[in-house]
Amino acid sequence: MFLISAEKFSLWKKKQISKGGDNHSLNLLIDSLGGLSNIELNLLKIKSEKVLNLNLDLDFIETLWDKHLNTSIPIQYLSGISFWRDLKLEVSNKILIPRPETELFIDIVSGIFKNKKEKITFVDLGTGSGAISIALALANPNWSGIATDIDKSAIEIASRNFKTNSNQSNLKFYNGNWWDPLENFKGEIDFAVANPPYIPQDTYEVLPIEVKNFEPKLALLGGKEGLDHINQIVQNAPLYLKNKGWLLIENHFDQGEKVK
Structure with missing residues (x-):
């Protein structure tokens, strides 16, 4: 001190x-x-x-x-810490810094699933720091959450973040690409959330230096039109979601109609 x-x-x-x-x-x-x-x-x-x-x-x-x-290195990478909602999260330069706009996921989900006592199984695809999945698990102790990420180090960090911010056990972490680790959960998921790489190639090239030079390209670039990963997620969603299940995806401001 x-x-x-x-x-x-x-x-x-x-x-x-x-x-x-x-x-x-x-x-x-x-x-x-x-x-x-x-x-x-x-x-x-x-x-x-x-x-x-x-x-x-x-x-x-x-x-x-x-x-x-x-x-121009982001403060979050220099300190190894990012604040998001009421969470204090460990981050590394292999993880996208959680954005304030992504907090809308929590509000939207709360509006759809209003019965807090209902048993819900949800998935956070590409969890990164674990921000979304941890916030949902903490707010809904009766829910069972699953978080996936293709980067093993991200899964390790997200798991530590959950333990640091909670004494609950209703969130599990799996290493793998999007739905791949979830073979045992086919047809059992009430809703899935995803904040995938959705930046189009042309837009990626002109991103601010503090983003392009330091945040992971893997978590930002979504191919020529920015839809490569979103296509993968949407195409496989019916295999894993329950009938009338929900899929919530964050996308670029001008991709809404194409994503729909």
């Missing part, structure tokens, strides 16, 4: 912002590694504590901030 006066911390923070970057990114780094949340940082503006407790010293945090400014 590192102690620092609130005044010294405020001066240090002003110095970092003066170098460039934005306040949100710096706050994210401070929260991830320093252990000071946004709420605590905002409280400093109205109620300045004499001494703050940090998990790491400011020199180390500053080194990472400088690296972010000089290379």
